[in-house]
Amino acid sequence: MAELSNQLMAITVLAYLAAMVCFAAEYAFGNRSHIGRAAARELVGAGGPPVTAREAWKDEAVTDRGALIGRIGVGVNALALALHLGTLVTRSVAADRMPWGNMYEFILSVSFVGSVVWLGVLSRRPAIRHLGLFVTLAMVVLLGANGLIAYTPVGPLVPALNSYWYVIHVSTIILASGILLFGAVPATLFLIKSGYDQGRTRFPYPLGRRVPAAETLERLTFRLHAFAFPLFTFGALIAGPLWAEASWGRYWGWDPKEVWAFISWIVYAGYLHARATPSVKRTTATWIALIGFATMLMNLFGVNLFFEGLHSYANAG
Amino acid sequence: MTIKQRTAVQDRAAQDAPPPRRANPVWAFLRNSWRQLTSMRTALVLLFLLAIAAIPGSVLPQRSVNIERVAGYFRAHPDLAPFLDRLGMFDVYASVWFAAVYLLLFTSLVGCVAPRLLEHFRALRSVPPDAPKRLDRLPQHAPAADQAGEPAAVAATVAESLRKRLWRARLREHEGGVWTVGAEKGYLKETGNLLFHVALLAVLIGVGFGAWYGWHGNRLLVEGKDRGFCNAVTQYDESKLGARVGPEDLPTFCLELERFSVTFQPTGQPKTFGATVLVDEDGKETTRDFRVNHPLRLSGATVSLIGHGYAPMLRYTDRFGRQQTKVVPFLPRDGMFTSEGVATFPDVNIDPKTDRRDENLQVGFEGVYLPTVGDDNRPTSVFPAENNPVLFLTAYRGNLGVDAGVPGSVYSLDRGQIATGKLKRVSGDGRPHELKPGQAWTLDDGTKLEFLGTKRFATLAVRDDPTLPVVLAGAVLGLLGLMASLYGRRRRVFFRMSPLAIEGAPGGRTVMEAGGLPRTDYPGFADEFRGVVKAARGDEGTA
Numbered sequence: 001m002a003e004l005s006n007q008l009m010a011i012t013v014l015a016y017l018a019a020m021v022c023f024a025a026e027y028a029f030g031n032r033s034h035i036g037r038a039a040a041r042e043l044v045g046a047g048g049p050p051v052t053a054r055e056a057w058k059d060e061a062v063t064d065r066g067a068l069i070g071r072i073g074v075g076v077n078a079l080a081l082a083l084h085l086g087t088l089v090t091r092s093v094a095a096d097r098m099p100w101g102n103m104y105e106f107i108l109s110v111s112f113v114g115s116v117v118w119l120g121v122l123s124r125r126p127a128i129r130h131l132g133l134f135v136t137l138a139m140v141v142l143l144g145a146n147g148l149i150a151y152t153p154v155g156p157l158v159p160a161l162n163s164y165w166y167v168i169h170v171s172t173i174i175l176a177s178g179i180l181l182f183g184a185v186p187a188t189l190f191l192i193k194s195g196y197d198q199g200r201t202r203f204p205y206p207l208g209r210r211v212p213a214a215e216t217l218e219r220l221t222f223r224l225h226a227f228a229f230p231l232f233t234f235g236a237l238i239a240g241p242l243w244a245e246a247s248w249g250r251y252w253g254w255d256p257k258e259v260w261a262f263i264s265w266i267v268y269a270g271y272l273h274a275r276a277t278p279s280v281k282r283t284t285a286t287w288i289a290l291i292g293f294a295t296m297l298m299n300l301f302g303v304n305l306f307f308e309g310l311h312s313y314a315n316a317g
Numbered sequence: 318m319t320i321k322q323r324t325a326v327q328d329r330a331a332q333d334a335p336p337p338r339r340a341n342p343v344w345a346f347l348r349n350s351w352r353q354l355t356s357m358r359t360a361l362v363l364l365f366l367l368a369i370a371a372i373p374g375s376v377l378p379q380r381s382v383n384i385e386r387v388a389g390y391f392r393a394h395p396d397l398a399p400f401l402d403r404l405g406m407f408d409v410y411a412s413v414w415f416a417a418v419y420l421l422l423f424t425s426l427v428g429c430v431a432p433r434l435l436e437h438f439r440a441l442r443s444v445p446p447d448a449p450k451r452l453d454r455l456p457q458h459a460p461a462a463d464q465a466g467e468p469a470a471v472a473a474t475v476a477e478s479l480r481k482r483l484w485r486a487r488l489r490e491h492e493g494g495v496w497t498v499g500a501e502k503g504y505l506k507e508t509g510n511l512l513f514h515v516a517l518l519a520v521l522i523g524v525g526f527g528a529w530y531g532w533h534g535n536r537l538l539v540e541g542k543d544r545g546f547c548n549a550v551t552q553y554d555e556s557k558l559g560a561r562v563g564p565e566d567l568p569t570f571c572l573e574l575e576r577f578s579v580t581f582q583p584t585g586q587p588k589t590f591g592a593t594v595l596v597d598e599d600g601k602e603t604t605r606d607f608r609v610n611h612p613l614r615l616s617g618a619t620v621s622l623i624g625h626g627y628a629p630m631l632r633y634t635d636r637f638g639r640q641q642t643k644v645v646p647f648l649p650r651d652g653m654f655t656s657e658g659v660a661t662f663p664d665v666n667i668d669p670k671t672d673r674r675d676e677n678l679q680v681g682f683e684g685v686y687l688p689t690v691g692d693d694n695r696p697t698s699v700f701p702a703e704n705n706p707v708l709f710l711t712a713y714r715g716n717l718g719v720d721a722g723v724p725g726s727v728y729s730l731d732r733g734q735i736a737t738g739k740l741k742r743v744s745g746d747g748r749p750h751e752l753k754p755g756q757a758w759t760l761d762d763g764t765k766l767e768f769l770g771t772k773r774f775a776t777l778a779v780r781d782d783p784t785l786p787v788v789l790a791g792a793v794l795g796l797l798g799l800m801a802s803l804y805g806r807r808r809r810v811f812f813r814m815s816p817l818a819i820e821g822a823p824g825g826r827t828v829m830e831a832g833g834l835p836r837t838d839y840p841g842f843a844d845e846f847r848g849v850v851k852a853a854r855g856d857e858g859t860a
């Protein structure tokens with residue numbers, strides 16, 4: 001079973017890679033297709049409500065080869081998600097427990113949540129399909145790095161992790177991290193798009209040509225973060241300390257993982273603040289969200305690799 | 318600019334402006350600073366500073382987390398470490414600058430929240446405002462449509478239907494028989510936001526008082542009777558009392574480790590571990606079990622199991638045939654419990670005739686204990702349980718340096734004494750001597766060391782956090798407030814009912830117009846508005 005999980009993991013990365021190629025091809029074709037470009041311009045210019053955007057894409061799909069490839073990309077992406085799920089399930093069966101006992105499994109789960117959120121949002125707003133290239137790129141990088149750097153053979157949980165608070169703690173953090181990590185995609189594209197709208201032409205701003213309206217991206221960014229932030233608060237700052245109190249006797253001890261969870265929390269609180277402050281520009285606020293993203297990555301990879309702490313799955317790698 | 322010019326400019330400004338009544342520059346400066354401090358921008362900057370200030374604590378070892386690693390850092394960077402230490406880099410979260418940032422942030426928070434609390438309190442008691450003149454200017458608008466009934470009666474039904482949907486509604490009568498209804502909903506958003514920020518304060522206060530009134534200690538406890546300890550500062554290996562806790566304030570109890578049991582997976586990872594202790598609380602003895610994740614809760618203290626290991630039992634027979642037995646905990650160095658430690662016998666080889674201790678005949682042993690030695694006989698354990706235990710020791714004789722008054726580590730010999738030759742290695746230059754349980758080792762001077770076996774030890778963290786309930790309540794309330802704040806939506810709707818003069822309409826007719834104003838970002842407002850208007854028109858059932 002463990003072998004199967006490893007093979008599935010490799011196929012999953014390849015499937016995301018294939019989806020990424022499809023999205024990239026769509027992007028490339030889209031540039032050449034006059035219809036596509038015109039339609040995209042119109043949408044962008046109008047900054048119209050998503051409803052019209054959706055219909056426009058539908059009409060266009062019939063004629064646009066690029067859009068067809070894009071649709072295939074979504075299909076492949078869904079397949080990759082199924083494989084991803086398969087990797088997680090086989091891993092759990094092999095270990096006979098939930099798949100979050102070490103850093104490798106944790107990242108596998110976090111990225112799975114991110115992927116589910118992406119396809120979920122996509123199904124409700126097909127207009128954001130162009131984010132696919134960036135999402136799948138992120139998935140390939142995240143999972144690839146995970147397999148190469150963090151791979152851990154299947155093993156049982158150490159007793160300290162055998163607690164229901166631990167399950168609550170880790171599952172909410174996985175969910176929140178997944179959403180926050182995915183939230184960085186519309187955030188990045190919003191920044192690119194607003195640069196593009198201001199007429200910037202240097203890389204990466206031309207990428208903004210075919211993405212949804214800046215306002216849509218910005219709102220999506222905010223809603224993802226606003227949804228995930230309380231979840232993260234609960235997982236990292238309530239359930240985590242409750243578990244730590246039972247396990248180590250102290251609810252907060254400035255262990256490196258705790259420090260970085262605290263930093264991420266503060267930075268994301270800063271993002272919500274900045275967004276609520278009229279005098280702070282939306283682009284500035286979004287940059288703060290991206291700093292939050294960087295701190296999350298630091299906690300996922302950096303802390304596990306650089307520092308030694310009590311979080312036992314951290315040094316299991 | 319010269320001073321004169323500057324003064325001139327100031328003079329002009331003073332002349333142009335209406336004469337200030339209390340032109341107290343100190344007061345103005347204070348007021349301005351306060352405004353700056355409590356602005357959202359400052360809050361943002363301070364949040365950032367807090368995040369940045371927290372970083373060094375994860376990069377550098379911290380005394381509060383692992384004091385041994387701080388010592389290691391001092392050894393590895395003898396030049397840099399004292400400098401960093403002066404900056405508080407090894408106690409980041411107790412440092413002055415860290416405290417300065419969060420205290421400023423919380424001052425800013427108080428200054429920001431207090432006026433908002435007042436204002437919100439007023440808003441909660443005030444009535445929703447009247448409808449504006451032009452409802453069609455509002456983001457949502459339902460055009461005029463006529464309806465059966467007098468305006469007053471229609472207005473009453475509208476208000477009724479709004480109240481049923483938990484809107485706060487207010488009826489008003491205007492000239493010409495016109496009635497309006499103004500309604501507002503979503504006060505919970507601001508309430509939640511204020512609750513969240515106040516709860517943050519509660520958490521900070523809770524944590525602060527916890528640091529004053531809490532205490533903790535760590536203790537390594539070896540299995541067996543007469544090896545117990547009582548809750549007193551002197552009996553801990555390491556302890557810290559809050560500023561407001563004296564040694565005499567600690568609750569009285571004693572613990573004795575009756576049994577410690579561990580089981581391992583075939584991979585060597587621990588499967589379970591648990592301790593059985595005899596607890597003596599004010600003379601009442603009870604036997605209690607506790608495990609990882611299930612600490613022992615006593616009144617006024619919580620005892621958690623944070624580690625375990627092996628303590629070899631060693632018996633030394635000196636030149637005069639006197640015996641001494643010691644049980645010395647060896648600290649595990651890796652997951653397979655390769656454990657390091659020392660056994661020192663400073664009070665041996667005392668001549669019974671003179672009863673004088675010869676300082677140069679003290680004995681010490683240093684080495685590693687392997688619960689399971691591998692087939693290749695390498696000095697690292699291959700499994701954490703005692704399947705094939707071996708103790709590798711090196712013997713030293715001479716002056717142990719324990720009388721110098723400097724507290725040394727109990728887990729290694731004094732390197733200085735060895736370097737100066739005061740403490741000499743007497744077991745040859747080869748491999749350390751190998752001992753299995755039950756074996757004896759005769760040294761070059763005829764004295765003897767026997768390895769009797771091992772006992773287990775547990776490391777316990779004993780702690781009291783009296784403000785834990787406050788902190789937890791603050792965190793939970795804060796979360797609830799946060800959710801209300803993020804997901805709540807403040808919005809208003811207005812209705813205007815004007816009489817319509819139609820001949821022969823029994824009961825009169827009314828023209829009703831409505832408008833809606835979302836006061837926060839709320840994409841679904843259009844749908845809600847449509848629903849509200851529909852319900853107000855009374856065609857909820859038919860919809």
Ligand code: HEM
Nearest residue numbers: 269272273276355356357360422425426429510517802803
């Ligand atoms: C102790 C550090 C602080 C943290 C962790 C924090 C956190 C937050 C968070 C997460 C939000 C988002 C919730 C929402 O949008 O309603 C928020 C909102 C808000 N905070 Fe803070 N805050 C802090 C300090 C302050 C300070 C010092 C001020 C005053 C300057 C302040 C004023 C506000 C205001 C006015 C909002 C509402 C924004 C809106 O209209 O939605 N906060 N805060």
